[in-house]
Amino acid sequence: MRANILFILSCLFFANNALATPKIQHWQAPSGAQVYFVEDHDLPMLDVAVTFRAGNSFDDEAKFGVAMMAGGMLDAGVEGLSEDEIGLKLADIGAQKGGQFDADRAGMSIRTLSNKTERDVALSILAKILQQPLFPEAVLMREKVRMIAALKEAETKPESIAAKAFGKAVFGEHPYGRTLEVADVEKIQRADLVSFYQRNYGAKAAVVALMGDITRAEAEMIAQQLTANLPASSASRLAKLVKMHIDASEQRISHPATQSHILIGAPGIARNDPDYFPLYVGNYILGGGGFVSRLMSEIREKRGMAYSVYSYFMPMQQPGAFQLGLQTKKEQASEALKVTRATLREFVEKGVTEKELKAAKDNLIGGFSLRIDSNKKILDYLSVIGFYNLPLTYLDDFSGKIDKVTVVQISDAFKRRVHPDAMATIVVGAPEAKAGQ
């Protein structure tokens, strides 16, 4: 009798769960592109994102910056439409265009009303942007000048100076840590963009994510329309490997700002890392969990030393950074650095308590519905699942994976993967600083 009731309860539980996560449909388009689709007719709108393995880790070492410029100039003019006409035609139907670029991915997205008139225009423009970009010489010249101005401006900002030094200290020559320089931009030629596009924007490396008010049959046609005429390139080459071990280092860079910007970190984890969930839950407790993390408590609540203090793992194709950061007034930068390091060290050495783990799980599992409460958020998950080849059940499995994490797993994973004695520290705006060591 008891067993029976339990059985029914667990059925209900699973039925509920199945309802709670969106049903993801996946197929390969005739073009070779991977397609991820959630059909949802609640709102008369459609979101589409197409991403490629074309982030800046796919740049040639001698031509760094080409990937970013190519991604940014996809919509700078296409067969039959100037950049102005693209902008106006999309605005005429109230469509919104977006771009995406990081070290791994490059892509374009569009949000449009799903009504056929608007949708057809929006998708035909997106299809041209993806498949017939012209990379006009005149636009390239202008964009180079603008990018160089932005780089020079960034060079004066403490947060940018810190991020640049941090990238170099953590990743060395690996593109994950490389920052664009004026000299890189000056070198970019139109031919570089064309050849990068031909090499990296092939259909086989494309991930098409669709979310919203269309049918499966329509989604199939759209996915093919957006990718059938992509360049016939083979899959892009593998990026260089991240060197996991770094030596401890500390750089103090002077800056007239009133606050010091402090960054501490090392190479962290990749998307497919088996320690992903223990480290993710552990980091929630250390510095990821908003107002309730240990770093927040030690630095902000107890000592009033900073407005913002955090830690995170940036999971990428290859191990992205594990990073701690805060800003505090110069005079107390050394003290804040000491407290931050001590908090990290204690966390790695002693691990977390059962109570902390329960609180973390309660938040991550209890808050799961907030992760997928809009078309926009679901679209982003579709892109990530597709790009990083995560299981289609990623969202269904999420809560279960969090729930299985133990205190011992967190402690074990942090001890193996996070080494406070082998990290880079950057302090920009340090009072005792010598210029650019």
Next chain:
Amino acid sequence: MRTGLWSGVAGVLLFGLVSANAAVFEKTLSNGLKVIVKEDHRAPVLVQQIWYRAGSMDERTGTTGVAHVLEHMMFKGTKAVPMGEFSKRIAAAGGRENAFTSYDYTAYFQQLHKSKLPLAMQLESDRMSNLNLKAEEFGKEIKVVMEERRMRTDDEPHALMYEKLMAAAYQEHPYQHPIIGWMNDLEAMTATDAQEWYKTWYTPNNAVLVVAGDVQAKEVFKLAEKNYGKIKARPLPVRKNFTEQPQVGIKRITIKAPAELPHLVMSYHTPTLRDAAKDSLPYALEVLAGILDGNESARLNKALVREQQIASDIGAGYDSTARGPSMFTIEGTPSEGKTVADLEMAIRQQLMKIIQDGVSAEELQRIKAQVTANEVYKLDSVFYQAMQIGQMESIGLGHQAIPIMLKKLQEVTGQQVQDAAREIFKDENLTIATLDPQPLSGKSKKAGVTAHAR
């Protein structure tokens, strides 16, 4: 049975229409707390927002920033919910929470699974009247706020420009003071100042509660009554009626700060909506902002960045909704080799073009199409829908104004836009701020740095 039938019919209607402003319910409790519910059953989540009609514009000189400081202190505990517990309980319920302070209001919110409204209401209503404001905690938190000021304003040249511009543009209206407060006022502020503020403004008759998401309005009203209904109303001070007398000539200020590129901000005084149904100028100004900068191919970007290449960045904006007046602002960064004077002249030419030649029917239609589409896109965010309601209530227009405003925007004519430009873009209305970039002394001069490309 009846319920079943009704929901069936409503479902059919919604499928056909997706009526953007469907299902907003409203009720005022006997203590004056206004409760507004926006049902949205797409996902099993909800947001609770409480809006207090007290922002930095209600502050006095000497204690600028106190509205925002109190916002921080609201997380520091009550007798029933000790220090740190508020955030812990919301986090344990899977929630996300925060708060924000503006010139016009202060608001607090929690986003949660739909089953957690009782908890959110219990916590939020408790701190409406039971805040335990201790000097010791104040002493630590005021330091956090000073760090926030350093981070957001003192070390951010463009934010600093904006602060100084507001201080120059407004000579009477309290918008002249920054929301975060002047540093000297923060240094001198005491727990008593925060307590005073709390006692003056945090009362149900000065608040609006907005709940949006997968909820039933009836249930929300019941819960609101249970949690907030027992809090006693207190009389509110008489609000001063602030004005800003017409400016009598152009104002120019220069800000020196560590930066590479100069920057230019031009702000023209404008009115805001007072009567959503009768006013017309604010709508024309909204459309005007769209024509200048509503999309990447709009006039300013097309002419100044793409064609003339005088600017490396350009933008324009106007907000028609505020308790006080507003400004129509155009800002940009000159291209290398160009000066802020070149940029100012180029901007003025664009404004003059509209004054002289008006706008095209295509431009007008384009802005209206964008407004219509955005109304649909807005439904993808429960948080934003609640936010819009709270804002409209807090500034005194009421959420009923939202559909009226949409209708009025669609009715704006090209003539009205041209007239609005002529009326607003006058030198005696204008404040210009210029960033004069200063070198980073002692800085090693190496080429190139940017935000990480990830």
